Amino acid sequence: MQSTPVLHLKDLSVAFRGVRVVKGVTLTVPPGEAVGIIGETGSGKSTVARSILGLLPEETAEIGFSEYQVEGKPISRSAIPSLRGGKIAMIFQDPLSYLNPIMRIDKQIAESVQLHGKDENVDRRVSELLDLVRLPVSRKSSYPHELSGGMRQRVLIAIAIACRPRLLIADEPTTALDVTTQAKVLDLLRDIRAAFGTSLLLISHDLGVISALCEKIYVMRHGEFLESGSIDTVFGNPQSTYTSTLLEADRLLLDENGRFKTFEGDQTW
Numbered sequence: 001m002q003s004t005p006v007l008h009l010k011d012l013s014v015a016f017r018g019v020r021v022v023k024g025v026t027l028t029v030p031p032g033e034a035v036g037i038i039g040e041t042g043s044g045k046s047t048v049a050r051s052i053l054g055l056l057p058e059e060t061a062e063i064g065f066s067e068y069q070v071e072g073k074p075i076s077r078s079a080i081p082s083l084r085g086g087k088i089a090m091i092f093q094d095p096l097s098y099l100n101p102i103m104r105i106d107k108q109i110a111e112s113v114q115l116h117g118k119d120e121n122v123d124r125r126v127s128e129l130l131d132l133v134r135l136p137v138s139r140k141s142s143y144p145h146e147l148s149g150g151m152r153q154r155v156l157i158a159i160a161i162a163c164r165p166r167l168l169i170a171d172e173p174t175t176a177l178d179v180t181t182q183a184k185v186l187d188l189l190r191d192i193r194a195a196f197g198t199s200l201l202l203i204s205h206d207l208g209v210i211s212a213l214c215e216k217i218y219v220m221r222h223g224e225f226l227e228s229g230s231i232d233t234v235f236g237n238p239q240s241t242y243t244s245t246l247l248e249a250d251r252l253l254l255d256e257n258g259r260f261k262t263f264e265g266d267q268t269w
């Protein structure tokens with residue numbers, strides 16, 4: 001028997017002022033699984049992620065879809081905002097823009113706990129969350145600017161998981177971090193998933209990041225999903241020239257003369 005996906009979004013299209021940037025994509029995230037979206041800059045990855053939580057500017061974005069279900073339950077357009085910080089939470093590339101610069105981080109985590117966990121002992125839950133994201137207790141009274149980029153991302157993760165989401169969307173969560181810190185944040189996401197069965201939707205242009213964490217992948221280009229499937233299938237036997245090119249670029253293959261290989265023209269992709 002197939003388990004009910006945590007997220008199923010069918011035929012999503014998004015246009016900004018009449019320009020279509022997402023062109024009818026269908027996305028399914030099975031329970032407890034980590035699903036990646038990979039694609040070049042401007043391909044529409046963040047727009048897909050933001051659509052899921054209704055985070056696009058209402059004045060300029062036109063959004064359409066034929067089905068939207070969370071854990072099998074149909075979600076109407078007007079119900080989308082209520083998913084935020086409930087069943088679905090999101091973390092972003094640049095934690096500093098999402099943290100309040102003049103509020104201590106433990107207070108910011110506490111706010112998120114209070115918002116969602118009605119009867120919780122807030123202090124205890126904040127300590128538990130700090131522990132979970134491996135932030136030293138000594139830093140809990142810090143302000144965001146006093147923390148390193150990796151620590152700020154941990155704070156954002158603590159805020160996101162405070163509500164025990166079924167799906168955590170991470171949009172380029174490690175792009176701004178150095179390689180060592182990046183690996184630690186990825187480890188943390190992996191651990192959260194293992195401990196709570198949280199599904200992950202991980203967005204990245206980095207094949208290494210996606211393949212370190214995900215079982216399933218969507219390859220996105222020009223607002224469309226070119227192909228999808230298990231990482232092994234897609235990377236092992238890519239169906240589009242674009243995916244092959246991504247793989248080659250990642251391996252930085254050199255030709256017989258030791259020069260970088262040139263890629264085929266745009267129209268063949």
Ligand SMILES: Nc1ncnc2c1ncn2[C@@H]1O[C@H](COP(=O)(O)OP(=O)(O)OP(=O)(O)O)[C@@H](O)[C@H]1O
Nearest residue numbers: 016021040041042043044045046047048057060205
């Ligand atoms: N708020 C907006 N208003 C107008 N156009 C937008 C808006 N957000 C995104 N776009 C446009 O939509 C397209 C897709 O952008 P999006 O940010 O989703 O790409 P992305 O794949 O996340 O890129 P990156 O890897 O650089 O983050 C781009 O052409 C972008 O300029």
Ligand SMILES: [Mg+2]
Nearest residue numbers: 045046047171
């Ligand atoms: Mg983006």
